[in-house]
Every structure is written in structure tokens, then in C-alpha cells.
Amino acid sequence: MNPAHALVSRAGSISIPAATIKNLGAWWRKRVALAGLPTQFGDLRFAVEAQPPEPLDELNGDDSILDPWQLGSEYVGALDAAERALHGRHYTPQDLAEHLWAMTRKAMGFGVDDRALPGLLRDPAVGGGALLIAPLREHLRASSPVDPSLVLSSLPNFIEGIDNDPWAVYLANVVLAAEMLPTLARVPASLRRPLPSLVRVGDGLDPDLTPAHSWILNPPYGRQKLSPERRAQFADTLYGHANLYGLFIASTIGKTASDGAVGALVPTSFSAGLYFTRLRAELGKRSPLRSLMFVHERDGVFGGVLQETCLAVFTPRVSRRTTITRINGHVSAVAKVPTPRSGEPWLIPRESRDAVTAAAASSLPLTLGDVGWRASTGPLVWNRRRDDLHTRKAKNRARIVWAADIEDGTVRRARARDSMRYLALTTASDTTVMRLTEPAVLVQRTTAPEQTRRLVVAHLTDVDLLANDGAVVVENHVNVLRPTHDNPLLSHATLARVLASPTFDRLMRCISGSVAVSAYELEALPFPAADVLRGWDELGDGLEQAIEAAYRTAARE
Numbered sequence: 001m002n003p004a005h006a007l008v009s010r011a012g013s014i015s016i017p018a019a020t021i022k023n024l025g026a027w028w029r030k031r032v033a034l035a036g037l038p039t040q041f042g043d044l045r046f047a048v049e050a051q052p053p054e055p056l057d058e059l060n061g062d063d064s065i066l067d068p069w070q071l072g073s074e075y076v077g078a079l080d081a082a083e084r085a086l087h088g089r090h091y092t093p094q095d096l097a098e099h100l101w102a103m104t105r106k107a108m109g110f111g112v113d114d115r116a117l118p119g120l121l122r123d124p125a126v127g128g129g130a131l132l133i134a135p136l137r138e139h140l141r142a143s144s145p146v147d148p149s150l151v152l153s154s155l156p157n158f159i160e161g162i163d164n165d166p167w168a169v170y171l172a173n174v175v176l177a178a179e180m181l182p183t184l185a186r187v188p189a190s191l192r193r194p195l196p197s198l199v200r201v202g203d204g205l206d207p208d209l210t211p212a213h214s215w216i217l218n219p220p221y222g223r224q225k226l227s228p229e230r231r232a233q234f235a236d237t238l239y240g241h242a243n244l245y246g247l248f249i250a251s252t253i254g255k256t257a258s259d260g261a262v263g264a265l266v267p268t269s270f271s272a273g274l275y276f277t278r279l280r281a282e283l284g285k286r287s288p289l290r291s292l293m294f295v296h297e298r299d300g301v302f303g304g305v306l307q308e309t310c311l312a313v314f315t316p317r318v319s320r321r322t323t324i325t326r327i328n329g330h331v332s333a334v335a336k337v338p339t340p341r342s343g344e345p346w347l348i349p350r351e352s353r354d355a356v357t358a359a360a361a362s363s364l365p366l367t368l369g370d371v372g373w374r375a376s377t378g379p380l381v382w383n384r385r386r387d388d389l390h391t392r393k394a395k396n397r398a399r400i401v402w403a404a405d406i407e408d409g410t411v412r413r414a415r416a417r418d419s420m421r422y423l424a425l426t427t428a429s430d431t432t433v434m435r436l437t438e439p440a441v442l443v444q445r446t447t448a449p450e451q452t453r454r455l456v457v458a459h460l461t462d463v464d465l466l467a468n469d470g471a472v473v474v475e476n477h478v479n480v481l482r483p484t485h486d487n488p489l490l491s492h493a494t495l496a497r498v499l500a501s502p503t504f505d506r507l508m509r510c511i512s513g514s515v516a517v518s519a520y521e522l523e524a525l526p527f528p529a530a531d532v533l534r535g536w537d538e539l540g541d542g543l544e545q546a547i548e549a550a551y552r553t554a555a556r557e
Contacts, residue, residue, distance in 0.1 A: 024174050049173075072171065092265060104214065117159070126204075131217065136159055136198075164202070181195075211256065215262040217249075219249070223242065224242045224243065248264075250282070294513070295311065354507075365528075369484070371490055371495075373488055373490070377476050391420075401460070403444045409496060423473045443455060447517070453505050489527075503547045507525065
């Protein structure tokens with residue numbers, strides 16, 4: 001049973017979700033009065049086709065609520081936290097909903113003037129209907145010269161919402177019906193009918209959904225364990241763990257009109273994460289990214305979860321450039337970059353000063369792997385080996401390199417970690433798995449938001465190893481970069497300097513807005529051609545200048 005449903009049905013209990021639903025009555029009657037309709041339309045049971053999942057005795061709640069977004073926000077805010085987390089439920093703030101529609105309609109070819117929808121616009125995870133309000137309003141304004149009875153009766157052909165939460169569906173239907181009231185007021189009294197339902201209970205990922213002209217969505221998020229049937233349905237776009245929001249984006253591919261668009265409010269992790277590799281590749285081929293707006297304020301968009309968030313619009317039409325903007329109270333332009341096509345992490349500048357670097361890097365031919373290096377995560381998960389951590393050195397103990405030990409390009413000894421400085425090697429596999437016996441380049445996996453650098457790098461040298469009896473153990477908050485053969489294009493020392501350069505720090509910020517730096521993202525870093533790299537080992541103070549020249553030169557070509 002849906003938790004919201006259970007709360008409403010509980011005898012004698014008026015939960016906040018129930019109160020939110022009851023607030024609809026007072027809110028609705030005010031809207032009816034403003035539209036100049038007779039009082040009989042103030043009764044939702046008479047005025048709208050949609051009916052609540054269970055009969056409600058009265059809908060007499062708070063009449064101070066001003067707008068439909070507030071209703072949706074109250075509804076999801078009152079849901080049980082476990083329910084929100086389990087199903088990734090969240091609702092959309094008004095400003096983001098309106099910006100997403102503005103971006104989507106532009107991608108559909110709409111201009112300044114209001115346009116009626118040319119076909120079905122679907123929200124497959126509609127929640128309280130927030131994303132459909134702006135397009136419905138525009139469609140109704142543009143249709144004002146048309147017979148209002150015909151406009152209302154035809155709306156289900158142009159607007160559709162789907163959700164598996166029956167109370168949210170009812171809320172959305174009432175919210176959208178309220179937008180129709182001025183149109184209903186223009187219908188002769190004898191011809192007035194209950195306002196149509198535009199939202200239905202269903203599965204927004206149903207493989208049998210018909211195509212739509214365009215889509216708009218703020219889908220739920222979170223990892224999902226899929227049934228074999230569901231995994232088969234998304235086989236072309238899945239790689240490893242499935243995330244709900246990725247499935248919803250994937251479900252629009254191939255089901256959008258050639259002149260349509262898909263507008264989505266989603267975390268930015270799809271643009272760089274390993275598990276979205278196939279989704280990016282499929283989008284690049286069939287529904288390329290046309291525009292993207294970073295949302296500066298991360299908290300509050302996804303139910304209090306700190307996520308870098310964006311508004312992303314995809315279109316089946318070929319687009320050579322992707323427009324990047326950001327919103328922080330107002331919208332500001334960032335850059336236009338080559339439209340990403342591959343499954344590799346996409347280079348998307350978050351700030352305009354990174355636009356040249358991102359454009360240059362996107363045309364470079366090599367990755368870290370091509371340069372002769374591979375990245376992996378340090379093997380020690382310390383809290384699984386608590387009993388094997390020691391302060392002092394002893395036989396069969398190896399020094400641990402913690403992330404905090406990486407400072408100013410070298411491996412130091414952070415005093416704060418000295419109480420867990422050595423690991424007892426207790427199993428045969430410790431010798432082969434835990435011990436690092438060769439020089440390497442170490443990169444912190446996570447940095448604090450207040451840190452000025454995202455790439456914090458150190459060169460673990462032969463001298464460092466000799467000082468620790470030839471081996472260290474690296475904990476899992478550190479990435480370990482090792483050469484894949486004897487003659488990589490960049491030496492250990494040079495690679496450490498390159499990664500520590502300001503250019504690469506900005507480059508990493510174009511791949512991920514997160515403070516985390518994964519081995520996968522490091523391996524995707526773009527590098528110039530071999531003939532350029534071969535000279536870098538010989539450069540002293542001129543290396544940084546060479547790096548800047550390589551990236552900015554490519555941008556001008």
C-alpha cells in the first residue's frame with residue numbers, strides 16, 4: 001500500500017499528507033470563485049473527472065495556500081522520509097519547472113509567442129503535476145481563439161502525466177484542472193462538463209507506452225534492483241547498477257518525435273558516471289544533449305540530498321553545439337561546446353572560464369590509458385580491518401598511506417592518522433593485494449568543498465618505498481595510478497606534475513561537479529597526441545606553459 005494512502009486511511013488520524021489533500025478543497029473553491037464560475041463547480045466531485053483513491057468526507061482545509069507548487073511541496077514534504085528515500089520521490093520548485101519548460105519549448109522550435117502543443121507532451125513521473133503547469137498554461141493561452149469546449153475536450157491528446165502514487169495523481173489532476181477553470185468559464189453553461197483528467201496511475205517505464213511528441217520529467221532517483229524483464233528492456237543503456245532517473249531518460253529514446261524534445265531535471269552524475277556509459281553513448285547517437293543548465297543551489301531540489309543538479313534537454317535532431325548555462329537566482333551564459341557524442345565522461349564547463357579548456361580537451365586524441373597509465377582505488381577499507389590497525393611498526397606490518405598524507409605533491413605523514421599508521425598483514429592475500437611495492441602517482445578520491453583543488457596529487461617515489469621497507473598500503477580514499485608498461489608517454493614525476501597543474505584541476509571540474517574523483521574519471525582525462533607528450537618529460541619550469549598551450553591551441557583550431 002502506498003504510504004500516503006495508508007496515512008489518509010488510518011482511522012482517526014489526520015496526517016499532514018491527508019491535510020494536504022484536504023487543503024485542495026479550500027484552494028479549489030477560491031480558484032472557482034476567481035474564474036467566476038457558479039458555486040456548484042466548487043465541489044471537486046462534480047467539477048473534475050478525477051476522483052480520489054478513497055472517498056473523502058470533506059475537503060475543508062487551509063485556504064491560505066496560494067499556488068499549486070506549494071500544494072505539491074507540502075504533499076511530498078509530509079511523506080514519510082523512508083518512503084521518499086525508497087522511491088526517490090521529490091517535487092519540483094516553481095522556478096526550475098518554468099525554466100525547464102522554457103528550455104524544452106525552445107528546443108521544440110517555439111519562439112517568443114505562445115504556441116499550442118503540436119502533439120502529446122508526457123511527464124512519466126508526474127508527481128504533483130508541477131512540470132505540466134507551464135506548458136498547459138501556454139497551450140490554453142495559445143488556444144484561446146478556438147472553441148473552449150473543443151479545447152478542453154482535446155487536452156488529453158496534448159498533455160499526459162503518469163505516476164504510481166494514486167494520491168499524487170489525484171493532486172496533479174486537481175492542480176491541472178484548476179488551470180482550465182478560466183477556459184471552462186468561457187463555455188456556455190449548458191455545455192459545461194467535468195474537467196478532463198490529464199494524469200493517470202501507471203508505470204512511467206511501461207515498455208508499451210506509445211511514443212510522445214515531447215517529454216518533460218523530474219524523475220525519481222536511486223539505485224534499483226531490476227527484474228530480468230526490466231533489465232532486458234533497458235539492455236542497450238544499462239551498465240552495472242541501474243539508477244531510476246537513468247531509466248526514465250532512456251525510456252524516451254526512440255519514443256520522441258523528430259521535431260520533439262526531452263526536458264529533464266536530473267542529477268549531473270549521468271554526464272560522467274561509469275554506470276551511465278551506455279546511456280551517454282545511446283543519447284549521443286539518438287538524442288543528443290542540446291542544452292544544459294546547472295542549478296547552483298544543490299540542496300533542496302532532491303529532498304534535502306546534496307546533488308549537483310541540472311536541467312538537461314535532448315532532441316533527436318542533430319545538434320553540433322550544446323548551450324551551457326547556470327542558474328543562481330538568475331540565468332547566466334557559460335559556454336557553447338561541441339555536442340558530446342560518446343559514452344566517455346562528457347566535458348561540460350561549469351564556469352565560463354573553463355569553456356576554452358573544455359572545448360580544447362574534447363578534441364584531444366588520447367586518454368590516460370592511451371598514455372600508458374591505469375587508475376585503481378586503494379585496496380584498504382580501514383573500517384573492515386579495525387583490529388589490524390596499529391600505531392607502531394612491527395614485523396608483518398606495513399605503513400598505511402592515507403588521503404591526508406598527500407600534500408604539496410609528496411607523501412607526508414599526517415599526525416592525525418598516526419594512531420592507525422600500520423596495517424597488520426594477516427593473510428596470504430594481504431601480501432599480493434594490499435602491498436604496493438612500486439612507485440606510483442597517488443590522487444585523493446575525495447576533497448572537501450572548501451578545498452581550492454579537486455586534484456590533490458603526490459608522487460610515491462622509490463625513496464618513499466625504501467623508507468618503508470619497500471612497500472606501503474594505500475587506503476580506499478586514494479586513487480593509485482600505475483604504468484601499464486615500461487615506457488609510458490609520461491614518467492611518474494611528469495604525470496604527477498601534469499595532474500597537479502591548474503589546467504587539469506579545471507579540466508576535472510568540467511568532467512564532474514562532485515568533490516569525488518573516481519578512477520574511472522581519471523582514466524577518461526583527455527591528453528594531447530604522443531608527439532606532444534614526448535617532450536613534456538624534458539620540460540622543467542616550462543611544463544605548465546606547455547600544458548596551457550596544448551589545450552588552448554587545440555581550442556582555436
